[in-house]
Amino acid sequence: xxxxxxxxxxxxxxxxxxxxxxxxxxxxxxxxxxxxxxxxxxxxxxxxxxxxxxxxxxxxxxxxxxxxxxxxxxxxxxxxxxxxxxxxxxxxxxxxxxxxxxxxxxxxxxxxxxxxxxxxxxxxxxxxxxxxxxxxxxxxxxxxxxxxxxxxxxxxxxxxxxxxxxxxxxxxxxxxxxxxxxxxxxxxxxxxxxxxxxxxxxxxxxxxxxxxxxxxxxxxxxxxxxxxxxxxxxxxxxxxxxxxxxxxxxxxxxxxxxxxxxxxxxxxxxxxxxxxxxxxxxxxxxxxxxxxxxxxxx
Numbered sequence: 361x362x363x364x365x366x367x368x369x370x371x372x373x374x375x376x377x378x379x380x381x382x383x384x385x386x387x388x389x390x391x392x393x394x395x396x397x398x399x400x401x402x403x404x405x406x407x408x409x410x411x412x413x414x415x416x417x418x419x420x421x422x423x424x425x426x427x428x429x430x431x432x433x434x435x436x437x438x439x440x441x442x443x444x445x446x447x448x449x450x451x452x453x454x455x456x457x458x459x460x461x462x463x464x465x466x467x468x469x470x471x472x473x474x475x476x477x478x479x480x481x482x483x484x485x486x487x488x489x490x491x492x493x494x495x496x497x498x499x500x501x502x503x504x505x506x507x508x509x510x511x512x513x514x515x516x517x518x519x520x521x522x523x524x525x526x527x528x529x530x531x532x533x534x535x536x537x538x539x540x541x542x543x544x545x546x547x548x549x550x551x552x553x554x555x556x557x558x559x560x561x562x563x564x565x566x567x568x569x570x571x572x573x574x575x576x577x578x579x580x581x582x583x584x585x586x587x588x589x590x591x592x593x594x595x596x597x598x599x600x601x602x603x604x605x606x607x608x609x610x611x612x613x614x615x616x617x618x619x620x621x622x623x624x625x626x627x628x629x630x631x632x633x634x635x636x637x638x639x640x641x642x643x644x645x646x647x648x649x650x651x652x653x654x655x656x657x658x
Contacts, residue, residue, distance in 0.1 A: 364413035367399040371451055372409055376443045379446055380458070383407070397577050403458065407443065411456045419504040421445070421455045421579030425503045427437070427498065428576060431553065437486050438462055438572040464564030464571035467594070471560065474568055476599035482570035483563065483590060484606030491552040491584050498553060502583035508556030509582025512542055512619050519623045522630035530629075530647060535622065538654050542619020545612040547583035555579055584609065588617030589624060592649040593642070600653070618650050625650070 369388045377384040386404035397417040398410040412418050425442045433440050441460040446610075448454050467479065501510030516539075523535045556578025575599040586610075591600045604614065629643035 365453075367401075367411045367413070367452065369401060370608075372401050372403075372411070375405065375446060375449065375452060376409070378449065380444055383458075396657065397575070402461065406461050408440075408459045409446075409456065410459065411452065412454045415454065417577060418454045421457055423499060423504065423579070424576050427579070431493060431576075432488070435486060435489050435573075437482070439575055439576065462564060462572040462574060463567040466561050467563040467565050468560040470565055471594065474565060476595055477602045478568060478569060479563070479604035480590075480595055480599040481606055483573075484603050486570065486573055487555070487558070487569065487584070487587055488607060491587075493553050495551055495553045495581040498581035499579075500551065501554075501580045503555050505578045505580040507606075508578045508586040509551065509554040509580050511546070511655070512616060512623065515539060515623050516543065517625055517632050522626040525630050525634050526626065526633075529644075530626070531651070534651055535626070535647075537648060538615075538618055538622055541654075542616045542622070545615060547585070547613070547616075551581040552584050553579065553581055554584055554587050556586060558587050560590075560594050561618065563590075583613075583616065585613045585616035585622050588614065589621045591617065592621040592653065593625065593646040597651075597652075600649075605632070614657070618654055620644055622650050 369390055373384075373388045376386070376388065383403060386407075387402075388409070389402045391400040391402055391408070397413060397420065399409075399413055401409040402512060403409050412421060424440065425445055428440055428442055432441070440462065442457055443460055444458040446456040446458065467474070499505070501507055507514045519539055520536070523530060523532060525540075555573065555576060556575075559573060562575045563570060564574060588607075591603050595603055625643040625646035629640050629647070632643070633640040
């Protein structure tokens with residue numbers, strides 16, 4: 361059940377006029393690829409308004425305002441710049457944010473034409489820089505970021521239940537072999553900063569290269585394997601090899617990464633087949649890539 365709320369441009373205009381009157385004359389337009397956790401609107405030419413779509417996403421607002429300015433100087437690509445923190449009122453129940461607008465278009469719009477190996481190298485360089493930032497005071501993985509960087513065991517029951525319901529089209533034995541392998545190891549180093557949602561909608565590209573990384577709502581500190589999902593749900597075999605060579609992670613991290621990718625693909629396919637076939641087919645593709653990559657690894 362989708363319990364997210366609807367937000368319309370008229371509400372955003374009223375909130376801006378009430379709380380930030382200096383921007384009241386600027387145009388407000390919905391962003392086409394708005395995302396899941398937030399409703400996004402362009403404010404004038406240079407700003408973006410993001411409104412959490414449900415209470416479970418509200419903790420992301422304060423986290424981004426606190427940590428994004430600290431992370432930004434250490435990263436090779438731009439990330440969101442918080443400009444203002446909005447308050448709830450009688451028309452909208454949550455805190456919300458105004459950010460600087462970042463140039464580029466979502467990678468999702470360019471998958472058929474872009475050089476995936478170039479993008480793989482750019483994203484790997486970004487992640488290496490992120491993973492090396494001092495994380496000693498950062499927020500540990502947990503409910504606030506849906507356990508990205510934490511233990512996959514949190515999703516064990518959910519993954520197994522979805523796999524069972526998909527038994528008519530997903531190889532159960534192989535899926536559970538990969539899943540068990542992912543659960544069999546744990547990150548042995550110090551926790552590192554993770555983005556938590558390195559996905560085609562959160563990677564902006566311009567002139568064929570990575571231009572910015574957005575949406576740090578799932579960020580936190582922990583195991584970097586949750587940042588590897590791109591390897592199977594977007595990249596192909598050639599660009600996946602580029603991605604892997606560029607990241608200094610051992611085989612167990614990649615095993616857990618395949619587990620993260622498999623979990624997400626299973627639950628999305630379980631929820632969307634027969635309803636949203638584009639998303640269902642995307643999940644099937646991810647599962648095929650995870651299966652093939654696992655076979656090559658063993």
